[in-house]
Amino acid sequence: MPRETNPKIISNGRRYMGNMAVAGVLYSAAVFGGAFAIRNEALPQWAAILAALAPLLPALLMLRAYAIFLNGIDEFQRRIQTDAMLIAAGVVGFGSFAYGFLEEWAGFPHLPLIWVFPALIGIWGLAACVLRLRYK
Amino acid sequence: MRNRLKVLRAERNWSQADLADKLDVSRQSVNAIETGKYDPSLPLAFKIAAVFSLPIEQIFSADEVAQAAE
Numbered sequence: 001m002p003r004e005t006n007p008k009i010i011s012n013g014r015r016y017m018g019n020m021a022v023a024g025v026l027y028s029a030a031v032f033g034g035a036f037a038i039r040n041e042a043l044p045q046w047a048a049i050l051a052a053l054a055p056l057l058p059a060l061l062m063l064r065a066y067a068i069f070l071n072g073i074d075e076f077q078r079r080i081q082t083d084a085m086l087i088a089a090g091v092v093g094f095g096s097f098a099y100g101f102l103e104e105w106a107g108f109p110h111l112p113l114i115w116v117f118p119a120l121i122g123i124w125g126l127a128a129c130v131l132r133l134r135y136k
Numbered sequence: 137m138r139n140r141l142k143v144l145r146a147e148r149n150w151s152q153a154d155l156a157d158k159l160d161v162s163r164q165s166v167n168a169i170e171t172g173k174y175d176p177s178l179p180l181a182f183k184i185a186a187v188f189s190l191p192i193e194q195i196f197s198a199d200e201v202a203q204a205a206e
Contacts, residue, residue, distance in 0.1 A: 005153040009162045076165035076174050135168045 012072030019065035026058035080131045088124035139196045141170045
């Protein structure tokens with residue numbers, strides 16, 4: 001099967017990868033910086049809150065990169081992306097809901113909320129790959 | 137919905153990539169429309185009709201209409 005040739009689609013994909021790479025580097029720096037900062041026991045509460053929320057800014061940059069990417073693709077590709085996002089929201093939403101009951105009533109081990117967003121992104125990516133294969 | 141995209145494209149010796157460039161969409165989108173896996177929006181259907189210089193109904197038809205004509 002031939003590869004994509006439309007220059008607009010190709011440059012949109014490249015811009016997305018570039019924006020995500022920049023946001024990814026900033027995210028890593030914020031996580032490592034924050035983890036290093038909170039090891040200081042004398043850190044005041046407000047600084048700990050700042051350190052904890054710092055990774056959110058590059059994460060929002062990733063969201064911005066994705067929004068720009070979505071605006072640059074055609075309607076069929078956007079359909080794949082939105083279908084994948086719906087699948088991810090459904091799986092993670094109902095999965096975390098079910099696990100919440102299991103935690104409360106069946107003594108399952110506590111899982112931190114920090115895993116919800118990565119799970120959403122991971123399942124979205126997987127669903128997008130499966131949907132793309134389905135339409136090949 | 138059925139369409140004659142593949143036939144019309146072949147008549148003009150256009151590849152899927154050529155048609156994708158003319159429509160400003162991805163080649164994968166042209167493939168999905170051609171194989172009937174994706175029905176284009178009305179604006180894209182009009183754009184396809186304009187590229188082939190044909191009325192929409194000569195390119196796309198509802199499944200029931202196509203079956204009745206066969």
